[in-house]
Amino acid sequence: MKSYSVREWEKLTYGDRDGQIPEQFANRLATLALRSEFAGRGRSGVLEHGRHALRARGVVGILAAKDCSLEILPKIDIAPGESNNHQNAAIRKHLIYMLAVALDLKIELGSVTDLAWQRENLLEILIRIFCEKLTEAVRKGMPRRYVEEEDDLSALRGRLNVARQFTRHAVNPSRLSCRSDVLSEDTALNRIMRAAVTHLSRISRSSANQQRLRELAFVYADIAENMVSALRWDEVVIDRTNRRWQELLGMARLFLLNRYQTTTTGAGLGTALLFEMNALFEEYIGRLISQCLAGTDLTVSLQGGRLFCLTAETTERRLFQTKPDILIRRAGIVTHVIDTKWKRISSRIDDPKQGVSQGDVYQMMAYAQLYRAPRLTLLYPHHPALGSADIIHARHRITGRETILEIASFDVANGNHVLDRIRRLIQVDEPVVQPTT
Template identity: 30%
Template sequence: MLLTLSTTRLVHQMNRTITIAEYDRIYANDTFQGIKITKKDIQELKDFIDESNSESSSMSDYLRPIRNGVQANQYVGVLQTKSGLTIEILPKISRTHPNDEQVRELFIRMLRTAKRIDGKNFGQANLSTHKKPILELFIAMFIAEVDSILKRGLKSSYITKQSNETFLKGKLLLQQQIQHNAINKAKFYTEFDEFEVDGAENQLIKTTLSYLLGVSHDPRNQRLMREQLVYFEKVQVTFQPQIAFQKVSIKRQFHYYEQALKWAEIFLKQKSFTSFKGSSLAFALLFPMDKIFEAYIANKMKKALPHLKVETQEQRYFLFDGDDKSKSSYRLRPDIVIRSALESEQVVIVDTKWKLLKADGPSQGDLYQMYAYFTRYSHYSESLAKVILLYPKSDDYKETTFKSLDFSNNELKIGAKIEVRYVDLFSQTLEDQLQNLHANK
């Protein structure tokens, strides 16, 4: 656990929260949204980057050091310095959409499609009424899962215990009996099983509640967690969550524990899409927006086109031919491939791009990638209708179609067809937009 309970109380007293967007910068000694950014804040963030850079993944992918400050990259979520600065990083579309509350709601909706933290019991109605920072929304989602457990009942199981008793209970441990009771013959050092609620699953939930009680600044979240902790009075806090997670055993009748334990793992082990080690920050829960966007669109696409096969991250084909094992390094992996049950129907490939297009349009690299998909899938005798570069809505560049011409058998035909299309993520008609995306072949 990254914070001891005493440390969290100290952090809790220092409620300094700022909201930025992807790629925004903050500097030491600046006053940002009425909050003074100290040199210590910036130094802790830079120390965090240095520590993480020694791991297999580079923290500079998520947060980049700049002169006298740091810059956010394409990761969204929340992090907190030990000096008490909480930085909420929103999706960059917040620059074009002034309502931060709606941007938070959109982000949580998108995040729910990522299997690792599917907040299935946290309804959209709750999201619209809780005007909270992202961290408080995460905490509220965990509270909702714990509430579901309490309504269905805490898991009880046989717990193996060792104790020095005044009567023989269970199995006598001879070595401990000699060590502890060589003089006092009236006691028995025994090992026995008791049916209790103090199992690993409940210990992890209580530990997470206790931890978050010191992290949260929201009065409602704090009140609910205090109320929930009453039900865990006979459960111990674990100071070795890694070991406790290894002991977790969820059988079918206790499947309702699964989601709360996923959240506990996120908070206690920092297991989001990225897992950071080091001691310079209190915590960091950061999520890559390109993957979140891709998962969200794929999820909505499956709902919008239930009669079609919507495959994600397909790996059927290669960029090059031949039997050379090295070709496996160049496997094609489009984000979304849409097929009909009928092989004769044309295929549509969609690659999601989490970018706000400027007036100069898509990058050469993105267009080259789409052209490779079109030509290689056609090479493998797939009947391709088009490939689509799909972006969040932008007013700086119009939707367009790129075509190449194919002259064969003395006939001029359309070769590759690459469309640049948008989705309005804030629209209530997103599934209709995706239906039209496929229908307009």
Template identity: 30%
Template structure:
């Protein structure tokens, strides 16, 4: 569980599992770091219209997620909900659509004041609006403030015309593609996460404790890759994620032992650097430098033997214990060639732009 963070539904309570980013961090700090990583990695559509501030950090994760969901629903309501034509049968005072002759003769033959009609009506009662209404109904018991409760009530009223379905998750799985509904993507994504976590219908399935958990290794990797990609683009450097262009052996034209570094940086088709992220707490060794785990170094050495690159980076989350660490650069021996440089960089996930607090990325100054 130490490598996962998020929420677990225990029935009457939701357990909040926070990542540990430092040896003395508190819950708001850990929560803020987690939210920043989620935002940067685009794992959930959170805080698309603002940064992660102290007021957000001090709320529960569930409260933040519900608020983000309501933000997306409010955006849809202001822009107008998706409407589709729906065929209806009704007994009216005036003709609308087509007259239902068989029913009129059988049921209302002696009542000229009632006309049986079949007509098409533009309605918000469609699967996407039904999913959002179901998610709003599910979050109601978990609302944490009067302001949020009032907001939920106002938004729910806008969806009164949509049917309240029992199994909204199954409805999500069957949603057909619709270009008119592209603006619904963020709200539907939130609705799916919330329904899978909180919907009581799911508790009879195979999962005893529904959860919304994220692998911190993957989350850290995706967040750093997205951040670096934006920073190196103006320098003419391309960043590829999970590159599979090299292997340790090729026998009879069949590659073996495929390598897949987290990030490969190229400038004009020439290798500039290779980097791997590790969600691991590090500390200075006896030398005063940060000494990575041996397995991490062996992995980078394998990359060096296949890629022929000179600069390699191991990227870790920063924590206060490494403030006094010496520059951590290692020169790995390479038979038949000059040593390669392995740089240890620690980034501060407690800041929105993920600055390097230990070590540096040489390619960012344009020298690579």
């Protein structure tokens, strides 16, 4: 299978030379992209299918069609001077770290070699991490639980099912209707793991991953196989006895369900695992802020608020509901509204408005009116043109109010002291840890 990579908002031209894609492959991938739920969302679409090139948009991930695959990576600035393969490897690391934070997963990136980061695409790396974590977990024992079984036996086992005994075997007392609890591995959690292994076996193109998945399929051979739509996610309970399975459950949900991504198969088109960067950046920042506020008197809610801008004069019907990305409260009162935007702003020297759109400012003005927070922040991804550090670049006072609107950036390519940088950005102190007695 031929594999291609392109970065967000960049083009992949048609042709047979290095760095180009044959037009027939481009047509297959564009057709698959049109089946995604992200297609047709204006600037948030998946691909622009032009006359001379494919152009990636605001969605990243993998499109895998017959005989070819396309990896779309986010536009994250990596240190100049590195080869394209090294830069792509670094971007994959940052993207998977963002996914791990956003989905509350503990993914050990150190288990993947530098060579694998360069040679394998995003999907294969995620499959490899999942296989390694699942293999380690099953070596320690698959989770089991008691399930109730009913059977007609010649000797009593467990409890007698009185109602069934006197209706089914009233004339045949040699058979006893028994009801017993049996410790079984055929649980909802294990069925989800088997479904994930089966699904990944169909879409992986890596021989090493296929070998790992075959070994896991053998382990799960005695577990009932369910369609993805029939899996009972609601029956899975994570407690102290199976805590190590929490991250695996999250990764299985990543592969099998539609949260930030969409998975499309069937009709011979192929498979897509896609993530909308706006939503991913928002959740990533929100999770980091939640971690920073733990132990303080501040609380955070994501996509909360939901106040309406207008109320119809005659019907009292409320219109235009707002959903700020991040609300920070103290004692129930909103103190800070943060809205994340996965798009680039310019330096203050180049543009007094810093490339911030009027629409973004109008949105924050509405939040200022509805939530009456003294502080508002528009948060964008950092890039080198903004300087060496992610900071608050400008503060503005909203006309006629005491409210401050800040323009800030956060560097997702800098993995050092992430929580400290977020803490400085939102200007909160370290939580006070009480000594234990």
